[in-house]
Amino acid sequence: MQQVAEQPKNELELFINNSIPLLKAAPEILVENEKTKTKALIVGNNIIEASKNGLTPELDERAMKYLANIETAKNKMKDQRSPITQIMDSLKKMYTTIEAELDIKNADSIPGKVQSIRNSYAKKVAQEREEKRLQEELNANKKQEEIKVASEVIIGFGKFFNEFLLNRKSLLNKKFNNLTLDGFKEKDAEFRQWQPEFKTEYVNGYEHNYRPIYISIERVKEIVSSNLPGLIEKASKEYVSEMLLLKNELVDKLESKHQELQEEHRLMIQRQEAEQKAKEEEAKRQADIEKANAEEKKRLEEEARIKKEEEDKRLADLKAEQEKLAAEKARREKEEEERLAKEADEAQKKAELDAQLKMQGDQTMVMFEKEAALAETSEMPEARQGYEIEVLHPVGFTQIFAIWFERVGKDLPVDKLGNTKLDQMKAWAEKEAHKTGEKINSKFLKYEETFKAVNRKKV
Secondary structure, eight states: OHHHHHHHHHHHHHHHHHHHHHHHHHHHHHHHHHHHHHHHHHHHHHHHHHTTTOOOHHHHHHHHHHHHHHHHHHHHHHHHHHHHHHHHHHHHHHHHHHHHTTOTTOTTSHHHHHHHHHHHHHHHHHHHHHHHHHHHHHHHHHHHHHHHHHHHHHHHHHHHHHHHHHHHHHHHHHHHHTOOSTTHHHHHHHHHHOOOOOOGGGGTTOOOOOOOSSSOHHHHHHHHHHHHHHHHHHHHHHHHHHHHHHHHHHHHTHHHHHHHHHHHHHHHHHHHHHHHHHHHHHHHHHHHHHHSOHHHHHHHHHHHHHHHHHHHHHHHHHHHHHHHHHHHHHHHHHHHHHHHHHHHHHHHHHHHHHHHHHHHHHHHHHHHHHHHHHHTSOOOOOEEEEEEEEEOSHHHHHHHHHHHHHHTGGGSOHHHHHHOOHHHHHHHHHHHHHHHOOOOOOTTEEEEEEEEEOOOOOO
């Protein structure tokens, strides 16, 4: 190892020893070149002064000879200093060659290869992290969709059952409203003895249609199948409870219903009897009028008119009383139907809200679990991430130029615009992709992720 270290030193000493004669002459050559330069500039300034009023043939000839001599002098100066500057270039190269072997940016150097290994490792770890992130994201999306399907089953079935329950309540309510005085005793007993019973065929009409994004149709069916038994059992209990509650409410009203029907019947009979009596009395009055003489007839006609008005008023009062009773009955029945519909709507909204809150809570837990899983990922070396664009076709450069010119080039001075190379434009597009995430959408360009591991001293 020591011999390898000594070799450059010995080589440098030999080089310097061989160069000493030339280097000793360097000051003298520099002084001589300085004198030549000073004389040449004085002559040039004289020509410039003389040409202020324009060139003459003689002055142009003088300027031509001057420039030709300048080129000769310049070449002579270059020939004299070349051996010296070559020594300096060679000396510089000796140092830079050694430094190049330790340059991380030099892919062929040992440090460069070590850096490349670290970069590859950083890329591998980043890819593994990204793969895990994508997998955890997919798993979370699947779990969240499963939760959503389950929630929609609960909400959908709840809506279906709620509508069914409201329909059954309405039917029972209508059955009560349609009770008549005829056979009331038997209907009363039937109402009191009836017990609600839930049958599974009641929910045969329920269907759940959901088009999944992350899970399969088979998984959707599994979720529906696993949730339905519990929902049906809950619906069965709710049906019996709700229908029994309504039945008891109606049983409590049976006595007043009976009284209402009796009152309706009484008014109906009273009106029929009044109509019949009025008809008979009107016929008797008309017969008496026909038998009476002229003077008596006039009196009877007036009495008949007054009596008929009284009977018509009595009949109108009876009719109004019947209509009032019927209107009150219709109002109560409508209010009852509206009450049942309102209760059903409120129950549905509450069930939906409960299901949505549960779904949001469960989905939030899934996100926490995903983040926790990602937090367990192995530590990644600090690395700078970027992009490298591979141009697959010359057309790709025209697309890069178009974007670069719109964003940068049109605002540059003409000389700077002309000096900008396509590779510089490509480098700009690579930085833009890293900085803003914006990539040029083109089949002629391919973006590759790059990773450069950062090297820091441990404190």
